[in-house]
Amino acid sequence: MNQYPMAESIKANTHDVENMPVVLENYNVFNNDPGLKEGVIREGGDWALERLQTFGEICGSKEAILAGTQANQNKPVLQTHDRYGRRVDEVEFHPAYHQLMSSSLANGIGGLPWAEPKAGAHVARAASFYMQSQVEAGHLCPVCMTYASVPTLKKQANIAEHWLPKVMSSDYDPRNVSYQDKQSLTIGMAMTEKQGGSDVRRNSTRAYPIGQRGPGMEYELVGHKFFVSAPMCDAFLVLAQAEGGISCFLVPRWRPDGSKNPLQVIRLKDKMGNVSNASSETELRGAFGWLIGEEGRGIANILEMVACTRFDCVSGSAGQMRAHMYQIVHHTSQREAFGNRLDKQPLMQNVLADLALESEAATAMAMRLGRGMDESGMNEEADLFTRISTAVCKYWICKRTPGHAYEAMETIGGSAVMENSIMPRFYREAPINSIWEGSGNVQCLDVLRAMSREPGSLEAFMGELEKSRGNDKRFDTHLNKLAKEFGNLDDIEYRARHVVEQMALGLQGSLLIQTGNSNIADAFCAGRLEGNSGNTYGMLPKGIDVESLIDRCRIAS
Incomplete structure (x- = not known):
């Protein structure tokens, strides 16, 4: 006689796997990234x-x-x-x-x-x-x-x-x-x-x-x-x-x-x-x-190599941010909680859109720096811009990547902590580019060094930002405030991180304005230049078209 009739009747099936996304694989990383393209x-x-x-x-x-x-x-x-x-x-x-x-x-x-x-x-x-x-x-x-x-x-x-x-x-x-x-x-x-x-x-x-x-x-x-x-x-x-x-x-x-x-x-x-x-x-x-x-001349000679490796730190960290976006938008579009799909819930949309905005800005920055590398040696102004911008971009994008990775993991939840997920590897990788090839302080000091030793560097950088003046009042205000940061250089080393951060935000704002995508530019100016600078994600103000930002991270093919 069967001593366990209940187990026999249900065949020990405790549950079906549902409300869980499929593993993300076999998609085109380039075709699904409009910002990169x-x-x-x-x-x-x-x-x-x-x-x-x-x-x-x-x-x-x-x-x-x-x-x-x-x-x-x-x-x-x-x-x-x-x-x-x-x-x-x-x-x-x-x-x-x-x-x-x-x-x-x-x-x-x-x-x-x-x-x-x-x-x-x-x-x-x-x-x-x-x-x-x-x-x-x-x-x-x-x-x-x-x-x-x-x-x-x-x-x-x-x-x-x-x-x-x-x-x-x-x-x-x-x-x-x-x-x-x-x-x-x-x-x-x-x-x-x-x-x-x-x-x-x-x-x-x-x-x-x-x-x-x-x-x-x-x-x-x-x-x-x-x-x-x-x-x-x-x-x-x-x-x-x-x-x-x-x-x-x-x-x-x-x-x-x-x-x-x-x-x-x-x-x-x-x-x-x-x-x-x-x-x-x-x-x-x-x-x-x-x-x-x-x-x-060893330091001077090898620094040309270091400039290229720092450029790769920028491109690599921007790419990692995009990888986070693929994972979290894929996950939240297939997961329901509290009666609705995660990517349709207002608070989650704010977080997803804010993370997407960070990725868009990083990608635009990396591609612009690539053009600077291509223009190397063509004219002095381009060289000066690339010289100072490499340090600005390396500082900011690499500094932003660890927080981006953490927030992406939290968006997914507990399964993102499991070692059979790709997210722990992304998280451990995120700080590397910020530390290697010159840490944050080294990059900030390098910006100051360019300003003092290479006349015209700051002017070349600000000239790039000036191209976007008159398109958005919030950007113009930021540009005016940034110019004032250089009015008194007595304690500039002490506040170098703040100055370089404002330079980076200004460059990102300018680039996004120049892309012609008014929604992305508006979101950046509202969320980074006028409002919260992005220390905590999910703080975009009302009126942002969050769904269009999220949609740019969806896998279509």
């Missing part, structure tokens, strides 16, 4: 629309999303020695990491603007970086540095001649072999030391000439680097103290004679985010390298 066209990258649409399909595919998950679930593993005790300093990655690296380089994120130098090339590449950041950000560290190394490598003609064709290649070769035996190369960077951090003038690594001193000559480096990103790159741009002062060197993983260069990886960093990317501490025990440029 409009920005690419507006800033000169319209020739790349077809290739961006193709890449957008890849970035939204189930396969790419799975690769991003797997690359982070399986951390890189350092092997310092082989089984017989020989030093190898090799990092092993999950195959998904290599899959992502191959995809990024094949789609031009490593070298498109240099390999195909034409109007809009940096804009098109930034759009690709923006989309791939939504898939997985860690592997983009070596991709970013490879792209960013080109301006610095060009400073040394004999090095550039042999290295740049391989650095700009769209192929990916992960083999641990000499740079001479490969047709594609990746470049890393090693600046930071324990005692200095951002203050690289305190670096203690020493460089000794092997023979003759001078640009392009051979040196040996001895010292310790606290952060060497992507130690499996084929070479690294390294700062070290030479007789003439802080200097920049290209240090390969293999010496020209085919022997292993003594860059000895001590350990990999155990990071809270950016997990797929191997960041390391490394000892240089007489490591071979070539001097790039003159001795004593």
Whole structure:
């Protein structure tokens, strides 16, 4: 006789899964992002629309999303020695990491603007970086540095001649072999030391000439680097103290004679985010390298690389915001609570629209900065604008991303905290770009440095904002207040964060006005320039067309 008749009668079925969204996958990241598409066209990258649409399909595919998950679930593993005790300093990655690296380089994120130098090339590449950041950000560290190394490598003609064709290649070769035996190369960077951090003038690594001193000559480096990103790159741009002062060197993983260069990886960093990317501490025990440029010009020479990596921080963080929007609008459009769909409830609409507005402003900013990169060297005013705007944008967009990620998680609720959701990875990734490549304070001080050392920088920046004067009284008021901030410079370093924030909001307002979308511009001027600056989301004033803002984040295909 059955002792459990109730269980038998209901077959132990306790519930059906309902009122839960399906997993978001197999959508086109580019086609469903009107702000990105409009920005690419507006800033000169319209020739790349077809290739961006193709890449957008890849970035939204189930396969790419799975690769991003797997690359982070399986951390890189350092092997310092082989089984017989020989030093190898090799990092092993999950195959998904290599899959992502191959995809990024094949789609031009490593070298498109240099390999195909034409109007809009940096804009098109930034759009690709923006989309791939939504898939997985860690592997983009070596991709970013490879792209960013080109301006610095060009400073040394004999090095550039042999290295740049391989650095700009769209192929990916992960083999641990000499740079001479490969047709594609990746470049890393090693600046930071324990005692200095951002203050690289305190670096203690020493460089000794092997023979003759001078640009392009051979040196040996001895010292310790606290952060060497992507130690499996084929070479690294390294700062070290030479007789003439802080200097920049290209240090390969293999010496020209085919022997292993003594860059000895001590350990990999155990990071809270950016997990797929191997960041390391490394000892240089007489490591071979070539001097790039003159001795004593190392900081100036490598800062051209840093300008490009900061640009990628902007594009990447803007892309992450868009990824948050896809997730939360997808979720709230399929979830009901208290008798109505979440995305139709007024308070939730205020939050969603406010987060969407933040994303729209960040995307417009990233694309405009891309045009600035494209215009580099064309005229002095464009150079000055890009120089100061890179620091302004890097400070603001990267600073805004962690709060955006948190609010997006809260919008979804408890399931967003679960590690089988994509949101915890987005959350852990969100602060990285704000901290790396110069923290918030460094960016603010860089803005002040540009103002004082490069006459015309502030004027070029304000000139960009002036293009939108007369279109919205709230923007005009903000512009007038911003101009007054520079009237008294006595304590400007103390209030630098406030000043740079107001500069960033002014630039975003100007750009959104220039897009011609009156609803977005009106919402920004009302919600950021006149009302709450956005410290808490869901504070948009009445009269905003919130549904149209939300609709721009819906998946249509």
